[in-house]
Amino acid sequence: MVIGFIGLGIMGRPMAKNLIKAGYKLIVYDKFAKSDDIIALGAEKASSNKEVASKTDLIITMLPNSPHVKEAILGSGGVIEGIKSGSIVVDMSSIAPAVSQEVGAALKAKDVSFLDAPVSGGEPKAIDGTLAIMVGGDKQVFDTVKPILEKMGSSVVLVGDIGAGNVTKLANQIIVALNIAAVSEAFTLATKAGVNPVSVFDAIKGGLAGSTVMNAKIPMILEGNFKPGFRIELHIKDLQNALDTAHSLGAPIPLTASVMETLQALKTDGFSANDHSAIVRYYEKLAKIEVRK
Ligand code: NAD
Numbered sequence: 406m407v408i409g410f411i412g413l414g415i416m417g418r419p420m421a422k423n424l425i426k427a428g429y430k431l432i433v434y435d436k437f438a439k440s441d442d443i444i445a446l447g448a449e450k451a452s453s454n455k456e457v458a459s460k461t462d463l464i465i466t467m468l469p470n471s472p473h474v475k476e477a478i479l480g481s482g483g484v485i486e487g488i489k490s491g492s493i494v495v496d497m498s499s500i501a502p503a504v505s506q507e508v509g510a511a512l513k514a515k516d517v518s519f520l521d522a523p524v525s526g527g528e529p530k531a532i533d534g535t536l537a538i539m540v541g542g543d544k545q546v547f548d549t550v551k552p553i554l555e556k557m558g559s560s561v562v563l564v565g566d567i568g569a570g571n572v573t574k575l576a577n578q579i580i581v582a583l584n585i586a587a588v589s590e591a592f593t594l595a596t597k598a599g600v601n602p603v604s605v606f607d608a609i610k611g612g613l614a615g616s617t618v619m620n621a622k623i624p625m626i627l628e629g630n631f632k633p634g635f636r637i638e639l640h641i642k643d644l645q646n647a648l649d650t651a652h653s654l655g656a657p658i659p660l661t662a663s664v665m666e667t668l669q670a671l672k673t674d675g676f677s678a679n680d681h682s683a684i685v686r687y688y689e690k691l692a693k694i695e696v697r698k
Pocket of ligand 1: 416
């Protein structure tokens with residue numbers, strides 16, 4: 406089976422490699438990133454999003470945000486110009502649920518099926534093929550592509566209609582951001598009080614306060630390693646989508662609004678390209694102390 410894959414960034418590149426490893430032939434395109442390593446593994450390089458669509462019946466996209474997905478799929482030279490009736494498009498980017506619905510409707514008019522299937526787990530899980538994938542769309546289409554998604558993720562769950570995948574991802578991103586902020590605030594306090602943060606981690610990670618987020622981010626914070634990972638600027642994008650979606654529904658999310666301002670302060674301080682564990686830097690600046698080994 407030939408799969409079209411668009412977007413070879415931090416996440417898309419290892420995801421595409423896992424599909425090649427599983428035996429699929431790939432036709433790939435990225436507007437900016439190089440694809441030499443993917444081509445060396447046997448993939449074919451296309452020269453536009455349109456060309457990818459014209460040569461495949463299943464197209465996967467992994468792009469930064471809503472405008473990029475709209476451009477790549479609905480824009481000039483986009484997927485929609487080359488796509489055949491009966492094809493399937495699976496967008497695995499984290500974007501606004503309303504845009505997933507808009508893209509899904511435009512493709513439906515061309516007799517093309519669409520799923521929104523954002524992921525959680527970051528680069529390490531993209532490399533291992535153990536992402537958590539949350540999918541919105543038609544059950545029959547989901548059943549068709551599930552075996553392919555399982556080559557990139559260890560959990561593949563249909564959560565509802567088109568847009569529901571990205572609503573679930575927004576919920577995921579709220580929980581992750583607030584969790585990092587809570588961990589950062591607490592560890593800054595403990596360090597300022599003179600307690601070794603390594604001991605605090607050892608003492609509480611197995612209790613109710615422990616979390617996957619704490620286990621992943623505290624070792625990075627203790628080392629002062631803020632290499633992404635998941636960039637602050639991408640989390641700003643996700644929380645903006647969460648705030649817009651929440652406001653359009655009449656569901657206020659005050660804690661998210663507060664952490665958004667923390668992220669904005671970090672952006673002003675020049676940390677946009679840091680991993681989101683750099684939220685601790687905001688608290689460190691306030692308390693005039695560093696949470697390090
Ligand atoms: P990235 O910026 O590294 O990669 C995106 C790629 O899309 C880039 O290589 C870019 O050149 C390409 N691109 C942009 N516009 C294009 C277009 N019109 N046509 C073709 N290619 C285009 O981003 P990433 O970290 O791989 O993230 C991708 C998505 O996955 C984002 O929505 C992000 O929020 C989500 N996500 C990221 C992580 C993470 O840890 N990085 C984790 C989970 C989810």
